[in-house]
Amino acid sequence: MGEDTEYRPRITDLPSADRPRERLAEVGAGNLSNPELLAILLRVGAKGENAVRLAERMLNELGGLTGLHRASYNDLCNVKGIGPAKAAQLKAALELGERIARSGPVERRVISSPADAANLVMYELSALDQEYLYVIHLDTRNRVIGSPREVYHGSLNTSLIRVAEVFSEAVKLNAAGIIVVHNHPSGDPSPSPEDVAVTRTLVEAGKLLDIDVLDHLVIGQHRFVSLKERGLGFSG
Numbered sequence: 001m002g003e004d005t006e007y008r009p010r011i012t013d014l015p016s017a018d019r020p021r022e023r024l025a026e027v028g029a030g031n032l033s034n035p036e037l038l039a040i041l042l043r044v045g046a047k048g049e050n051a052v053r054l055a056e057r058m059l060n061e062l063g064g065l066t067g068l069h070r071a072s073y074n075d076l077c078n079v080k081g082i083g084p085a086k087a088a089q090l091k092a093a094l095e096l097g098e099r100i101a102r103s104g105p106v107e108r109r110v111i112s113s114p115a116d117a118a119n120l121v122m123y124e125l126s127a128l129d130q131e132y133l134y135v136i137h138l139d140t141r142n143r144v145i146g147s148p149r150e151v152y153h154g155s156l157n158t159s160l161i162r163v164a165e166v167f168s169e170a171v172k173l174n175a176a177g178i179i180v181v182h183n184h185p186s187g188d189p190s191p192s193p194e195d196v197a198v199t200r201t202l203v204e205a206g207k208l209l210d211i212d213v214l215d216h217l218v219i220g221q222h223r224f225v226s227l228k229e230r231g232l233g234f235s236g
Contacts, residue, residue, distance in 0.1 A: 020052065034065060041093055046081025054081050066187075066221055069094060069127040098124055109144045111136070111214075114226035117179045118217050121148050125183035125219045130154065133182040135166060137175040138214065145173050148181070161198055163205045170211050177212035181219060189220030191227055199233025 020036035029037065038055035045051040058079050062068050068090070076087035111117050121134055133152040137145040151165050170178050180202060182195075199216040206213040215228040228234050 034059060038068075038090075041089055042082075042086055043089075049081070058082065066126070070129060098127075111138060111142050111144060111179065114215055114217060114224070114229060117181065117215065118219060118224040120144070121181050122219055122222070122224065125181065126187075126221055128153075128183055129185050131182055131185065133161070133166075133180065135169065136179040136181065137170050137173050138177045138179065140176040142177070142214075145175055161201070163201065166202060167205065167209055167211060171209070175211060177214045178206070179215045179217065180213065181217045183219040187221035189218040189223055189225040191218050191225055191230070191232055195227065196233045199227050203234055 020032060020039050023036065024032055024040065035052050035055040038059065039051035042051045042055060045054045049057070058081075059065070059068065061079055062071050062075070073087050073091050076082050076090055077084055082090075109116070109120075117136055120136060125132060125134070130153050132150055134148045134150055136148045139145055149169050151169070152161060166180065167178070169175075180199070184190075195216070195218060199213075202216070203213045213234075215226055216233065218225045218227070
């Protein structure tokens, strides 16, 4: 072996019970740790570390699964040991997860609680680093019409939000009601005074258009707040 040859530990060097692919087959994906699942996607490690160790380091550097979800392709490429091929594999896996979260018989889904509405957009909105406002359209039986629609992104402010844009699709779809949803990139879903002011404006506009604003949800990291439940912007 030449002097410049460096040993790179591989997953196959681990005891079989510690190899993530073998463990997945034996105990199921739900019983694997985040680094183990990530290591299966990475397949091979980097200089001086196997795929599991590389996955652990990457999660630490990016800030866990939330950071991985938010990371761009270039962000991933900049992690030591993650080249273009691994970065592409990870972004593809994340995109598939997002598409799965958005798929399904959304058109027939009945919204019976704020959590039902939050679950439609939680995965997508929690990964964004800007504020986005989505509208969920409902029929008279609180069934979702189509998919949640993005109508705005940027700082949520009453002077910037165009009421007509929020309701335009609802008018076209003849929706009986809407649920407004936006995210807080900070991860804290606590409503701001501007959130309450926007809610009040939209509720009043909905009354004029005969379209009920049923709720306004603020999405954070894996949690949300319903302004309707808190009586913010809906009273009076």
